[in-house]
Amino acid sequence: MKFLVGSPHSEGAAVSELASWASEQVGIAGDRFRGTVDACDINEPSADKRAITTRHLQIDPEPYRLPNGWIPQRVVAYGSTDPFIDNNPLVAAAASDFVAEILKTTNRLATTNEAVLTYLSSCRPRRGRRPTVVTKGLIDLDPGFGRWIQSLPDAEQLRVVAQPWSDTPTILHNKRDGGIVELPNSKFLRALTGGANDGWGVRERAAEEAEIIRSHLAENAAMFRRGPLRIASVGSGTGEPMMDAAAAALLQEFGTANSPMITVYGADLNPSSLAVAEHLASTRFTQLKFNSVRTNFLNKVDLRSFLSKARPHVVEMMGVAEYIPAEGARVETERRQRSLMRKVGLMSAEEFHATIYDSLTSGSIFVTGNMSTDSPEVDFVQHGLGWKGIIPRSTADYLRVLADAGIPGAAVELHVPNPGDSSGVYTMVSIKRL
Numbered sequence: 001m002k003f004l005v006g007s008p009h010s011e012g013a014a015v016s017e018l019a020s021w022a023s024e025q026v027g028i029a030g031d032r033f034r035g036t037v038d039a040c041d042i043n044e045p046s047a048d049k050r051a052i053t054t055r056h057l058q059i060d061p062e063p064y065r066l067p068n069g070w071i072p073q074r075v076v077a078y079g080s081t082d083p084f085i086d087n088n089p090l091v092a093a094a095a096s097d098f099v100a101e102i103l104k105t106t107n108r109l110a111t112t113n114e115a116v117l118t119y120l121s122s123c124r125p126r127r128g129r130r131p132t133v134v135t136k137g138l139i140d141l142d143p144g145f146g147r148w149i150q151s152l153p154d155a156e157q158l159r160v161v162a163q164p165w166s167d168t169p170t171i172l173h174n175k176r177d178g179g180i181v182e183l184p185n186s187k188f189l190r191a192l193t194g195g196a197n198d199g200w201g202v203r204e205r206a207a208e209e210a211e212i213i214r215s216h217l218a219e220n221a222a223m224f225r226r227g228p229l230r231i232a233s234v235g236s237g238t239g240e241p242m243m244d245a246a247a248a249a250l251l252q253e254f255g256t257a258n259s260p261m262i263t264v265y266g267a268d269l270n271p272s273s274l275a276v277a278e279h280l281a282s283t284r285f286t287q288l289k290f291n292s293v294r295t296n297f298l299n300k301v302d303l304r305s306f307l308s309k310a311r312p313h314v315v316e317m318m319g320v321a322e323y324i325p326a327e328g329a330r331v332e333t334e335r336r337q338r339s340l341m342r343k344v345g346l347m348s349a350e351e352f353h354a355t356i357y358d359s360l361t362s363g364s365i366f367v368t369g370n371m372s373t374d375s376p377e378v379d380f381v382q383h384g385l386g387w388k389g390i391i392p393r394s395t396a397d398y399l400r401v402l403a404d405a406g407i408p409g410a411a412v413e414l415h416v417p418n419p420g421d422s423s424g425v426y427t428m429v430s431i432k433r434l
């Protein structure tokens with residue numbers, strides 16, 4: 001535990017003992033998980049059987065009414081079947097056990113007032129922060145998993161979560177020569193991202209997004225026969241789940257021969273993620289063009305200019321709302337994040353959602369979502385993986401952001417994960433410009 005020795009925060013032997021205990025717990029949990037993973041093959045369905053299937057149940061919006069009377073127009077509970085989890089029950093159970101053990105350890109550390117042990121912040125060593133006792137232990141478990149944790153939250157690292165298969169490498173942009181690099185993922189990493197509940201959540205939200213886009217296309221088929229489907233992806237990252245969703249929706253609605261082109265405008269801060277998005281668009285999709293726009297979408301002028309250039313039928317934003325602090329923040333970390341952003345003139349979650357809604361043309365949609373506070377393993381992302389800055393929200397808090405943004409309830413279709421039939425990770429919304 002070299003990084004704890006001599007720490008100014010250290011309270012001596014007790015801290016050192018707790019750190020050793022925590023490190024040992026991470027090692028034991030990791031060895032147990034590795035034992036299961038090594039003992040079985042990951043069962044990979046053929047490529048045409050890897051898609052997640054979703055199902056929907058329309059439910060009463062009344063329980064979602066806010067105290068000021070604001071109520072979503074329609075509420076759908078969604079569920080899904082995930083081929084990775086279905087085909088690999090032992091691995092999925094071992095992943096749950098591993099996550100639960102790590103959470104036990106982080107919870108024990110969190111009960112102390114010792115800063116070094118409780119500081120489970122976004123510990124990305126390459127960004128100049130030291131790993132905590134837990135993230136250091138996790139990094140040491142497996143080289144592939146270690147590299148992955150240290151690269152979070154770059155969007156390139158989502159590919160192994162969305163597609164935990166041995167023939168689907170991580171794709172990276174080499175900043176030095178501008179080339180594209182394919183990196184195979186370790187079995188340990190694939191077992192964890194495939195088996196963990198949050199992994200299911202990422203795959204499930206992409207499938208739900210595809211369904212929302214498909215039904216929008218079905219309702220407006222005549223419009224899309226005349227020209228390309230235009231998508232603005234806000235915080236596109238590598239854009240792959242969105243491009244897959246749009247391509248699948250078009251194929252289902254129009255078939256290959258009649259399928260219109262898709263024009264995507266992707267806004268992101270990270271030039272490497274955008275380079276990977278361009279690579280994927282040109283190598284994986286024949287009827288799709290991806291236009292990169294490197295921008296900070298929390299800058300109002302830049303967001304407006306991006307949206308006016310894209311003139312989208314669909315604005316999509318997945319895995320992003322939980323990075324945007326609200327003016328009406330409910331928890332201290334979020335209030336602090338908001339205060340920092342306010343100082344540099346960046347928009348709040350409310351202003352940001354309002355800017356998107358106001359920029360849409362009538363009939364177009366904005367598909368988005370937020371990680372839920374009810375997500376069964378939410379603490380793992382925040383504390384286990386050290387991704388502390390993320391802002392999970394309750395459904396009511398998320399709806400409050402939309403209501404405070406001035407978006408009418410009549411424009412909002414809420415998609416809530418159906419308890420017991422879904423991962424329970426993401427609350428999603430489809431907002432139609434009235």
Ligand SMILES: C[S@@+](CC[C@H](N)C(=O)[O-])C[C@H]1O[C@@H](n2cnc3c(N)ncnc32)[C@H](O)[C@@H]1O
Binds near residue numbers: 237238296317319
């Ligand atoms: C978790 S990733 C999600 C990527 C993608 N939507 C997906 O579902 O695969 C979040 C993305 O938002 C981008 N991002 C976060 N804050 C941003 C900001 N203020 N302006 C532009 N991009 C931002 C990050 O660079 C990252 O690519």
